[in-house]
Amino acid sequence: MTALAKQKPAIQEPAITLELAKSFGLSESEFNLVNDILGRTPTYTELGIFSVMWSEHCSYKSSRLHLKKLPTEGKCVIQGPGENAGVIDIGDGQAAVFKMESHNHPSYIEPYQGAATGVGGIMRDVFTMGARPIANLNALRFGEPSHPKTRTLVKGVVAGISGYGNCVGVPTVGGETNFHKSYNGNNLVNAMTVGIADQDKIYYARGAGVGQPIVYVGSKTGRDGIHGATMASAEFGDGNEENRPTVQVGDPFTEKLLIEACLELMQSDAIISIQDMGAAGLTSSAVEIASKGEIGVVLDLDHVPQRELNMVPYEIMLSESQERMLMILKPGSESQARAIIEKWDLDFAVIGHTTDDQRLKLNMYGECWCDIPVPPLVDQSPLYDRPSVAPKKPAALDDASYPATSSGLLGDLKTLMGCPDIASKRWIWEQYDSLVMGETIFSPGIANTQALKSGDAALVKIPNKDKALAMSSDVTPRYVEADPYEGGKQAVAESYRNITATGATPLAVTNNLNFGNPEKPEIMGQIVAALDGMGEACRALDYPIVSGNVSLYNETSGRAIQPTPAIGGVGLIADYKKSAPIAFAAEGFSVLVIGDTRGHLGQSLFLREVHGQEKGGAPAVDLAAEKKNGDFVRDLILSGLVSSCHDVSDGGLLVAVAEMAIASGIGCTLTDHSAASSFWFGEDQARYVIATDKADDILAKAHSAGISATVIGKTTGADITLLGQSVAVSDLLSINETWLPAYMSQS
Amino acid sequence: MKSAIIVFPGTNREKDMQMAIEHVSGRAPTLVWHKETTLPECDLMVLPGGFSYGDYLRCGAMAAHSPIMKEVIARAQKGTRLLAVCNGFQMLVETGLVPGALLHNRSLKFICKQVHLRAENTSTEFTRSFSPSQVFQVPIAHGEGNYFVDADGLKAMKDNDQIAFRYCTSDGRITEDVNPNGSLENIAGVFNKEKTILGMMPHPEDSVVPHANGHEGTPLFKSIVEALV
Numbered sequence: 001m002t003a004l005a006k007q008k009p010a011i012q013e014p015a016i017t018l019e020l021a022k023s024f025g026l027s028e029s030e031f032n033l034v035n036d037i038l039g040r041t042p043t044y045t046e047l048g049i050f051s052v053m054w055s056e057h058c059s060y061k062s063s064r065l066h067l068k069k070l071p072t073e074g075k076c077v078i079q080g081p082g083e084n085a086g087v088i089d090i091g092d093g094q095a096a097v098f099k100m101e102s103h104n105h106p107s108y109i110e111p112y113q114g115a116a117t118g119v120g121g122i123m124r125d126v127f128t129m130g131a132r133p134i135a136n137l138n139a140l141r142f143g144e145p146s147h148p149k150t151r152t153l154v155k156g157v158v159a160g161i162s163g164y165g166n167c168v169g170v171p172t173v174g175g176e177t178n179f180h181k182s183y184n185g186n187n188l189v190n191a192m193t194v195g196i197a198d199q200d201k202i203y204y205a206r207g208a209g210v211g212q213p214i215v216y217v218g219s220k221t222g223r224d225g226i227h228g229a230t231m232a233s234a235e236f237g238d239g240n241e242e243n244r245p246t247v248q249v250g251d252p253f254t255e256k257l258l259i260e261a262c263l264e265l266m267q268s269d270a271i272i273s274i275q276d277m278g279a280a281g282l283t284s285s286a287v288e289i290a291s292k293g294e295i296g297v298v299l300d301l302d303h304v305p306q307r308e309l310n311m312v313p314y315e316i317m318l319s320e321s322q323e324r325m326l327m328i329l330k331p332g333s334e335s336q337a338r339a340i341i342e343k344w345d346l347d348f349a350v351i352g353h354t355t356d357d358q359r360l361k362l363n364m365y366g367e368c369w370c371d372i373p374v375p376p377l378v379d380q381s382p383l384y385d386r387p388s389v390a391p392k393k394p395a396a397l398d399d400a401s402y403p404a405t406s407s408g409l410l411g412d413l414k415t416l417m418g419c420p421d422i423a424s425k426r427w428i429w430e431q432y433d434s435l436v437m438g439e440t441i442f443s444p445g446i447a448n449t450q451a452l453k454s455g456d457a458a459l460v461k462i463p464n465k466d467k468a469l470a471m472s473s474d475v476t477p478r479y480v481e482a483d484p485y486e487g488g489k490q491a492v493a494e495s496y497r498n499i500t501a502t503g504a505t506p507l508a509v510t511n512n513l514n515f516g517n518p519e520k521p522e523i524m525g526q527i528v529a530a531l532d533g534m535g536e537a538c539r540a541l542d543y544p545i546v547s548g549n550v551s552l553y554n555e556t557s558g559r560a561i562q563p564t565p566a567i568g569g570v571g572l573i574a575d576y577k578k579s580a581p582i583a584f585a586a587e588g589f590s591v592l593v594i595g596d597t598r599g600h601l602g603q604s605l606f607l608r609e610v611h612g613q614e615k616g617g618a619p620a621v622d623l624a625a626e627k628k629n630g631d632f633v634r635d636l637i638l639s640g641l642v643s644s645c646h647d648v649s650d651g652g653l654l655v656a657v658a659e660m661a662i663a664s665g666i667g668c669t670l671t672d673h674s675a676a677s678s679f680w681f682g683e684d685q686a687r688y689v690i691a692t693d694k695a696d697d698i699l700a701k702a703h704s705a706g707i708s709a710t711v712i713g714k715t716t717g718a719d720i721t722l723l724g725q726s727v728a729v730s731d732l733l734s735i736n737e738t739w740l741p742a743y744m745s746q747s
Numbered sequence: 748m749k750s751a752i753i754v755f756p757g758t759n760r761e762k763d764m765q766m767a768i769e770h771v772s773g774r775a776p777t778l779v780w781h782k783e784t785t786l787p788e789c790d791l792m793v794l795p796g797g798f799s800y801g802d803y804l805r806c807g808a809m810a811a812h813s814p815i816m817k818e819v820i821a822r823a824q825k826g827t828r829l830l831a832v833c834n835g836f837q838m839l840v841e842t843g844l845v846p847g848a849l850l851h852n853r854s855l856k857f858i859c860k861q862v863h864l865r866a867e868n869t870s871t872e873f874t875r876s877f878s879p880s881q882v883f884q885v886p887i888a889h890g891e892g893n894y895f896v897d898a899d900g901l902k903a904m905k906d907n908d909q910i911a912f913r914y915c916t917s918d919g920r921i922t923e924d925v926n927p928n929g930s931l932e933n934i935a936g937v938f939n940k941e942k943t944i945l946g947m948m949p950h951p952e953d954s955v956v957p958h959a960n961g962h963e964g965t966p967l968f969k970s971i972v973e974a975l976v
Binding site for chain 1: 959
């Protein structure tokens, strides 16, 4: 393919002023710092480069200080935060490579392309490191169902994820979807990719040396997505739809070719260092490679494959056109690399070389457009210790004063099973190919119609092995809002439980921190406390954070979202055949709850959906109990004593039992343990429901381990029976399945 | 049985197919890149699922004109058995080797879920391990699997017993409720006149290997392997 002929167009760049800098998202002090670093006024191109590199999205300037407090090391960690994705040891010389990333603002402005390119971007982060993506997950948060935009956003975002992920041929195996009014003007789209690689074939951005060719691979560069990173770092006003041209357009077919081409090239030793062009495009990838290798970079932008005429350096450097990679090759290997890339019908161009002067120099049309020292661009990027106020804890509730309604416990159960947060998301996940690649063991949903089995986490087998990776995405934003510290702990603890409930050992997490405007002390207070809680939980559970993404300024017209620090967990089970699904296996099994039930109703779904109140404190998370109960349950599963397992979360014990029933069609007669709503709907942590035909063994083991284990019922028939009342499992299933398709079919 | 799976840019279910065929036949299929112009000697050719050429023109339309397809068509016309699944079926109808067309799903959405199929003709080399009218469960995963053929075409296919599978209820009834994509008369798969070519939208290859949670796609591969030993 030949690049478009380049004649210097008439370029009229605006005068460099403070106002221009501000319109690029730089503050006055940041603009002054740019002038100081350069010792002169920046060029238009340079100003653009500084502004995107120093955007919140790229520089983490508000969160960096606090992110340092997170535990990032552990015995399984091969690569923690700082590279394209985290890398962990999964045995047999293999590694899992994973990360979660947000595409919130683009998905609100242009739902289909915003979500699609979110999926594409996170997959590139993973295969850039030499890993083949084997699973995608997503965490979606939309506004309240009655909001006029919600339905359109759900439809567009889901179609975008489906359109991109299905075409690339990576199964979408899990995720979560919630609805809340705080997301009315600012939905969240967090996408996670997990890949696998051989440990001796992992590629990094670091490692480039002097005098090596810089190669551009993938799609041509256009004018789409210019300044996307800056948009992603600003608050929304109403009417931000006019930003649509800054949303990139995805091409999953090219992504698929890029995966195959890169992985094929990585089998040779041609690549020294590699970086995908994500946020801030060619700018951040070039700066990253220069900074990590402590070298300089000269780019001849004339050679960058372009799909539009008369592009100028500013546009080329800031474009966020998708499906592009930057590589540093071993000198002399260019033709070998070109042959592989061109076999896959992708563009290949040598666009520059590395130098020893640690400067970023950009040439085009015979002129130099940028000459920036790299170290200060990276090291002197602003770092803010923004003022924060500690969040106030809400008053505790009197749990006894919120009884079941006149419909009774089972009537309230029906309400919960049909509420938007618990209702089946089949309408969404049936649009995702969860089976492609042929290794899916547990796929999405409760009453599963894809892989036929569901677990608390998705489970995907490693090719040609019995071992499998368990993956889950978790956070309970209403807890984090009520109590950022406990809520931060809870997100990690729930991830740990979901991985454990399949029988897998939780290994490490990625996080996606979605918050409002950090310049507001109360929002900064949420960030600080949530990270403290998250860090403490990760340490206690030996569940380090190996990668992540921060998305701030999730506000519209001054209204912030519920703080949503999503946790993407990954665990390993040595033999997939030992895993435990959610569904009851057969009639006549005992149903037990492991862990203490105290009846905490504060911030519960029962309180919100049945009593219409969002109040009280978040449930406290006892990390020692999480660890102890988790290890106990995992051992039971692996020793074959447990036939099904489900963690207790949204909706409490009764919802957990009902979900195990609808997943199997088998009913359960519950003991008359308690008639209190707090017992059945309370959201105390560190609990699991298990079904077993060896209850006596388990009770004895629990007794000697000092763990609370209580028989709460027996599987039987086709009804759930409690205190003399019954509800048919098929009714619960139909209530659970009805809400979303009915909602989506309204216009 | 020797088999060859043709891989196009954008093909993504070749591995699923490879695992299934190897599991049943004990012999790994050869993967053949679309730019090749010759095929290895083989008893079975497979056009697998995926999004060849991104499905940007019309599903299967570009792939149907790939260099290797000339050879595939020539061999198929001489009687080498051809199995075409999902995107492969879309290519197959583009070549005209079987009648009909595949339109957008009625819901206009991509759908991935398990479906029940009824074997409509179990006297072929692709289906003889099924009992007559046997119902089996395999997944679908497509956005454009709504099978259509004109009235004359349909009549000819019925006269020649060319309808391979129909979407049905778990007890084998053909109803509109269980038609996942709007296909004419719930048609999920069709043969050519000679029954040497089978095209189908569902993915039997995803219900074969031990770690799959369902294994009801196995008889299809067993039939082929036993016929072509």
